[in-house]
Amino acid sequence: MSKQGLRDSSVPYIPLPQNLNQQNVIFSPVYYHRPNQTNHYLRRGAIFAGVLLLLSATLLFFYPSDPILKLARIRLNHVGVNSSPKLTIDLSFSLTISVRNRDFFSLDYEKLVVSVGYRGKEFGVVNSEGGRVRARGRSYVNATLDLNGFEVVHDVIYLIEDWAKGVIPFDTTTKVNGVLGLCFLKIPLKAKVACEVSVNTRNQTIIRQDCHAQ
Structure with missing residues (x-):
């Protein structure tokens, strides 16, 4: 075949349109940030x-936490002062003490000790039986303190003056020592409350009481 024949049989050239949309693709490397x-x-x-x-x-x-003691009730049973042959005092109190356990475990106590005195001098002590206070619970303990013929050695003059006035201020102190049952651990706890009790000797009543924890 001649060169002229090859030229005639070739595909004609068609120019590309001028308004062809061009798309540019940009490849960027991927970086892994720490x-x-x-x-x-x-x-x-x-x-x-x-x-x-x-x-x-x-x-x-x-x-x-230590238990909370509170003097829930106190009642005067009898009070008297004897001047012959010696200056002695007869005194009887009935008390109800509230023991509150604030912990989430039971509290065991061996005894509850209540003492009474006059102007800082202790007259007598009474011990109540032990017990158990359930977790987050409260227990009431009754105690009676009797003093018969207790000889007053100190502050005799003050006692005579108070007796003549008809009002005698007494001091009461309540203490409890317990153990908190925490699994196999035994944690000792204690509490104490002191009260000042004013007694009317004429009508045998309590006219004022002021308590505070110690």
């Missing part, structure tokens, strides 16, 4: 602080 170390440490610190705060709140909530 996590920020500062944020990681802050996150771990926040978690640790939260756990520590929760643990502290739990320990504070369950931490053993």
Whole structure:
């Protein structure tokens, strides 16, 4: 075949249109960023602080606390002063003491001690039997203190003056020692409440009482 024949049989050239939309594709490499170390440490610190705060709140909530003593009731049975042959005093009190357990475990106590005195001098002591106070519970203990013919050695003049006035101030102190039953642990607890009781010697009644925990 001649060159002229090859030229005639070739595909004619068609020019590309001028308004062809061109799309540019840009390839960018992918970078894997490491996590920020500062944020990681802050996150771990926040978690640790939260756990520590929760643990502290739990320990504070369950931490053993001493029981609360309260003189729920006091009644004067008898009071008298004898001047012959010696200056002696007869005194009888009936008391009801409230023992409140604030803990989440039971409280066992061996005895409850109640003492009465005058102007800082102790006259007598009475011990009640022991018992158990349930968790978050309250128990009432009755005690009677009797003094017959107790010789007054100190503050004789003050006692005579108070007797003449018709009002004698007495001091009462109530103490309890107990053990908190926490599984196999025995945690000692104690409480004390002091009261000032003013007694009317004429009508044999209590006219005022002021108590505070110690």
